[in-house]
Amino acid sequence: MQAFHAPRWLPGGHLQTIWPALYARPVLGPPPRFTRERWATPDGDFVDVDLCAAADPQAPWLVLFHGLEGSSSSTYAQAFAEVAAERGWSYAVPHFRGCSGELNLAPRAYHSGDFEEIGWILGRLRERAERPLLAVGVSLGGNALLRWAGEVGHAARPVASALAAVCSPLDLTASGHAIGKGFNRQVYTRMFLRSMKPKALAKLRQHPGLFDRQRMLAARDLYEFDNLFTAPLHGFRDTDDYWRRASAKPHLPAIRVPTLALNARNDPFVPAHSLPQARDTGAMVTLWQPGHGGHVGFPSGRFPGHLQTMPRAVAGWLGQHLASVDTPKEPEHG
Numbered sequence: 001m002q003a004f005h006a007p008r009w010l011p012g013g014h015l016q017t018i019w020p021a022l023y024a025r026p027v028l029g030p031p032p033r034f035t036r037e038r039w040a041t042p043d044g045d046f047v048d049v050d051l052c053a054a055a056d057p058q059a060p061w062l063v064l065f066h067g068l069e070g071s072s073s074s075t076y077a078q079a080f081a082e083v084a085a086e087r088g089w090s091y092a093v094p095h096f097r098g099c100s101g102e103l104n105l106a107p108r109a110y111h112s113g114d115f116e117e118i119g120w121i122l123g124r125l126r127e128r129a130e131r132p133l134l135a136v137g138v139s140l141g142g143n144a145l146l147r148w149a150g151e152v153g154h155a156a157r158p159v160a161s162a163l164a165a166v167c168s169p170l171d172l173t174a175s176g177h178a179i180g181k182g183f184n185r186q187v188y189t190r191m192f193l194r195s196m197k198p199k200a201l202a203k204l205r206q207h208p209g210l211f212d213r214q215r216m217l218a219a220r221d222l223y224e225f226d227n228l229f230t231a232p233l234h235g236f237r238d239t240d241d242y243w244r245r246a247s248a249k250p251h252l253p254a255i256r257v258p259t260l261a262l263n264a265r266n267d268p269f270v271p272a273h274s275l276p277q278a279r280d281t282g283a284m285v286t287l288w289q290p291g292h293g294g295h296v297g298f299p300s301g302r303f304p305g306h307l308q309t310m311p312r313a314v315a316g317w318l319g320q321h322l323a324s325v326d327t328p329k330e331p332e333h334g
Contacts, residue, residue: 002288002289002290003290004264004290004291004292004293004298004309004310004313005292006292006293006294006297006298006299006300007299007300007301007302007303007305009303010299010305012266012294013264013266013267013268013292013294013295014183014187014268014294015294016264016266016292016293016294016297016298016299017267017268017269017294017295017296017297018187018294019297019299019304019305020075020294020296020297020298020299020305020307021075021296021297023304023305024075024299024304024305024306024307025304025305025306025307026075026076026078026079026082026306026307027078027079027081027082027308028082028306028308029082031078032052032078032081032082032085032091033052034050034051034052034072034081034093035050035051035052035053036048036049036050036051036100037049037051039121039124041106041120042120043106044105044106045097045104045105045106045108046104046105047094047095047096047097047100047104047117047121048094048095048100048101048102049092049093049094049095049121049125050072050092050093050095051090051091051092051093052081052084052085052090052091052092053090054085054088054089054090054091056088057130058130058131059088059089059090059130060087060089060090060129060131060133060134060161060319060322061089061090061091061092061125061128061129061133061134062080062084062089062090062091062092062133062134062135062136062315062318063091063092063093063094063121063122063125063133063134063135063136064076064077064080064091064092064093064135064136064137064138064141065094065096065118065135065136065137065138065141065142065144065145066093066095066096066099066138066140066141067138067139067140067141067142067167067296068139068140068192069099069192069195069196070099070138070139070140070141071093071095071099071100071101072093072095074138075307076138076166076296076307076310076311077093077138079307079308079310079311080136080311080314080315081093082308082311083308083311083312083315084315087315087319089134090129092125094121094125096109096110096114096117096141097109097110097117098110098199098203103199103202103203103206105206107203107206107207107210107233108233108234109199109200109203109229109230109233109234111144111230111234111242111246112140112143112144112147112169112172112242112243112246112247113143113144113147113172113242113245113246113247113248114144114147114234115144115147115148115151115152117144118144118145118147118148119148119151119152119159122135122148122159122160123159126158126159131161131322132157132158132159132160132161133159133160133161134160134161134162134163134315134318134319134321134322135160135162135163135164136163136164136165136166136314136318137163137164137165137166137168138166138167138168138296139166139167139168139169139269139295139296140168140169141168142164142165142166142167142168142170142248142261143165143168143169143170143172143246143247143248144246144248145163145165146163146165146168146170146248146251146252146255146259146261147246147247147248147251149163149251149254149255149256149257149259150248150251150252150253150254150255151251151254153254153255153256154256156255156256156257157256157257160257161257161258161318161321161322162257162258162259162260162317162318162320162321162322163255163257163258163259163260163318164259164260164261164262164314164317164318165248165259165260165261165262166262166296166310166314167262167263167264167267167269167270167293167295167296168248168261168263168270169247169269169270169274170247170248170249170252170261170263170270170274170275170276171247171249171274172242172243172244172246172247173240173243173244173247174270174271174273174274175269175270175271175274176222176223176226176239176243177223178268178269178270178271179221179222179268179269180221180222180223183268184268184269185221188268188269189220189221189222192222193219193220193221193222193225196225197216197217197219197225200216200225200229201213201216204216210233211228211229211232211233212228215228216228216229223239224239226239226242226243227239230242249274249276249280252276252280252281252282252285253280253281253282254282255281255282255284255285256282256284257284258284258286258321259284259285259286260285260286260288260314260317260318261276261281261285261286261287261288262288262289262310262314263275263287263288263289264289264290264291264292264293264294264295264297264298265289265290265291265292266291266292266293266294267293267294267295268294268295269295270295272289275287275289286317293310298310
């Protein structure tokens with residue numbers, strides 16, 4: 001995957017981002033069929049988790065944390081579902097709060113550094129797994145996943161055999177400013193705000209006084225949105241504080257579980273100059289930085305293309321790190 005080559009008919013980072021999301025085939029066979037579970041959270045809220053359990057109860061579990069405003073319906077989530085099924089793995093897509101199609105209850109949503117939520121979800125899934133999990137995070141989900149791994153250090157090993165972050169903005173400040181400029185601002189920022197602002201306004205109706213409605217209506221980029229909504233609702237002083245403290249890049253040396261960070265160097269959201277280098281990581285982190293692929297695109301094949309190349313490469317890397325001996329689980333207490 002270090003040398004991914006996009007089809008000649010799909011040049012450039014923008015096309016390799018937009019076309020796969022809209023027109024390429026996420027799966028080559030029938031679409032996955034999920035079973036949904038609703039889990040009550042410790043703070044009285046809920047998260048919805050979509051599952052495709054393998055027939056073998058001892059099969060490994062692959063967990064996917066989606067990106068900003070993603071879900072189990074996202075093209076990449078569908079593509080990973082097919083790859084997991086091909087390998088005989090069970091598969092889970094936990095939804096960040098408010099992303100499952102139903103507004104969550106608490107006066108909060110989700111954010112790029114939500115490592116406590118990541119840890120709680122992985123712990124719940126680990127309870128049903130026969131061995132440590134494999135976990136992949138896409139874009140925002142990948143930053144949050146690696147933020148968790150860096151935060152807990154060696155404690156990640158009984159929970160996860162290996163992790164992968166795909167096209168993740170590990171330097172949130174660099175990526176936040178990049179998406180707020182030029183073509184990115186006109187296309188991607190508008191796309192995200194088209195769903196994020198209505199959700200925020202619904203949250204305001206649910207919890208009157210949470211923020212200033214007129215300022216929300218006037219917000220024109222993610223910096224303004226995060227300053228008004230994401231940062232204060234999740235314990236950050238402002239956008240700059242949020243982007244700095246939530247970024248996973250400074251925490252990469254503390255990761256103690258095999259971890260893959262995959263970023264295309266032509267990703268419109270993640271500037272190449274912000275990507276981690278070997279000096280920024282520890283011995284457990286592998287960097288794949290191909291020149292092409294866009295943001296969670298990596299299209300392959302003849303027109304209209306398919307999305308299987310990247311998930312297969314990532315799953316192959318993760319599969320090499322499956323625990324050979326099941327890690328004993330702590331006894332459950334009823």
